[in-house]
Amino acid sequence: MKNKFCSNCGEKLDEGQNICPNCKKEIIKVKEKNTLKTILDIIRYIIGSILILISIGGLIEGSWYAIISIICGFSLFPFIYRNCLNKYIPNIKLIKALQVVIPLILFVTFIMAIPDENNTYNNTSNENNYSEEKENNNSTQPKELTESEKMVLKLSTLMDSKLVIDSGDYVKGDVPAGEYAFIRFGSGQYYSEEDEAGNIIDNENFDSFGYVKVHEAGDISTRGILVNVTAFEQIGVKSAKELYEILNEKTDWNQSGIYKVGIDIEAGRYTLESLGSGYYAILTGPVGNNDIVDNDNFNGKATVTIKNGQYLQLSRAKFSE
Numbered sequence: 001m002k003n004k005f006c007s008n009c010g011e012k013l014d015e016g017q018n019i020c021p022n023c024k025k026e027i028i029k030v031k032e033k034n035t036l037k038t039i040l041d042i043i044r045y046i047i048g049s050i051l052i053l054i055s056i057g058g059l060i061e062g063s064w065y066a067i068i069s070i071i072c073g074f075s076l077f078p079f080i081y082r083n084c085l086n087k088y089i090p091n092i093k094l095i096k097a098l099q100v101v102i103p104l105i106l107f108v109t110f111i112m113a114i115p116d117e118n119n120t121y122n123n124t125s126n127e128n129n130y131s132e133e134k135e136n137n138n139s140t141q142p143k144e145l146t147e148s149e150k151m152v153l154k155l156s157t158l159m160d161s162k163l164v165i166d167s168g169d170y171v172k173g174d175v176p177a178g179e180y181a182f183i184r185f186g187s188g189q190y191y192s193e194e195d196e197a198g199n200i201i202d203n204e205n206f207d208s209f210g211y212v213k214v215h216e217a218g219d220i221s222t223r224g225i226l227v228n229v230t231a232f233e234q235i236g237v238k239s240a241k242e243l244y245e246i247l248n249e250k251t252d253w254n255q256s257g258i259y260k261v262g263i264d265i266e267a268g269r270y271t272l273e274s275l276g277s278g279y280y281a282i283l284t285g286p287v288g289n290n291d292i293v294d295n296d297n298f299n300g301k302a303t304v305t306i307k308n309g310q311y312l313q314l315s316r317a318k319f320s321e
Contacts, residue, residue, distance in 0.1 A: 151246045154235045155225065163234070165226035170219065172196065177216035179286055180226040181240035182206050185247050188223025193288065202288035207315060209244040210258030211286035239264045255318040258287070262308035270312075270319045272302045278317035282310055 006013060006020040013020065145153075158164040165175050167188055182191050184206055192203035195218040204210065206224060214220065227235075227243065237243045241264040245253050255275070259265045272280055281295035282304060293310065296302065298317075306312050312319075 146249070147246050148249055151235065151243070155227065158227075158231055158234065163228045163231040165220075165222065167223050167225060169221050172218050173216065175214050175216065175220045175226065176228075177214050179229050180212050180214055181229060181232075181243060182210050182212050182222070182287075183225045183227060183240060183244050183247060184208055185225050190221070190223045191226075191287070192221045194218045194221075204287045206258070207256035208248075208253065209240045210313070211240060211260060211311065213286045213289035215288065241265075254320065256314050256316060258283075259312045259314070260286075261306045261310045261312060265306075265312065265319075267306055267308045268321065269303060269305045270321060272298070272304060272314065272317050272319050274299050274301070274317050276316045278302070279313075279315040280304060280317060281313040282306055283313060284310065286311060 006023060009020060009023040155164045159166060162174075162176055165180070167186075182204075189206045190203070191206065191212055193201045193212075193215060195201055201215060201217060202212070204212065211229070212226070214226075225247075227240075229240075232238060232243075235243070237246070239260065241253060241257070241259065244257070245251060257264075261267050272278065278298050279295070280298070280302065282293040283290040284293060285291075290311065294304070295313075304312065
């Protein structure tokens with residue numbers, strides 16, 4: 001007769017004993033025990049394999065937490081604890097406990113390591129909402145106007161009173177008589193006034209700015225802005241030169257134009273320098289109401305002396321004191 005031993009405590013048993021006299025545990029028949037053991041092993045293999053297969057996709061995508069899941073899957077395989085734990089842990093109860101505890105610990109670690117997609121989404125959503133709100137706040141803030149834009153607004157308020165005339169064609173009476181500054185603002189540079197018979201009273205091409213006398217004798221054609229010189233104070237400028245610089249964002253303009261001496265430039269002696277083939281003329285008044293005091297075409301440099309009340313016309317040239 002073969003001796004039997006208790007599978008729980010190892011106590012030697014006599015044949016026919018169903019309860020261990022030492023630990024009082026029921027003796028499970030070998031066949032029943034082996035059947036249950038096989039079923040549990042199969043279940044552990046299935047669960048472990050599923051975990052490993054699921055984790056392989058995450059591992060390929062570079063998810064580090066998939067490694068924990070794979071280890072957890074392998075820890076469920078019966079051959080792991082039979083070939084490893086039995087060699088180093090003699091206590092059968094401890095081995096049984098570890099068969100449950102180790103996979104459980106790894107599984108919990110795996111769950112905790114998975115990023116919280118809802119939190120991630122919420123954080124991302126909050127960041128996007130903050131960015132959109134900031135962008136909307138920036139977009140709703142009033143844009144700072146440039147000096148040129150501010151001046152355009154000032155000029156537009158004087159158009160109804162006809163102190164400012166926009167670029168266009170006008171019939172007799174539309175533009176009141178008087179002296180106007182012609183300001184080039186864009187590509188247009190031509191000005192003319194014709195009588196009722198269609199004869200040209202005066203005309204001029206302005207490179208930048210100048211002055212014209214409106215006779216109110218016929219139709220007016222202007223491709224620049226006409227500003228009555230009496231309106232300078234209302235728009236906060238002292239001269240046509242200053243107005244031209246503001247509208248066109250220029251600084252210290254000293255090139256082609258018609259300058260009013262004492263207003264745009266001071267009286268005195270100036271050196272002129274041609275930009276190609278230059279021309280200058282000293283005039284007694286604005287375009288349409290003047291005589292020529294002196295004029296000349298020149299290449300290189302020339303000098304002129306101008307007095308208050310006169311007008312200095314420059315074309316393809318610049319001046320310096």
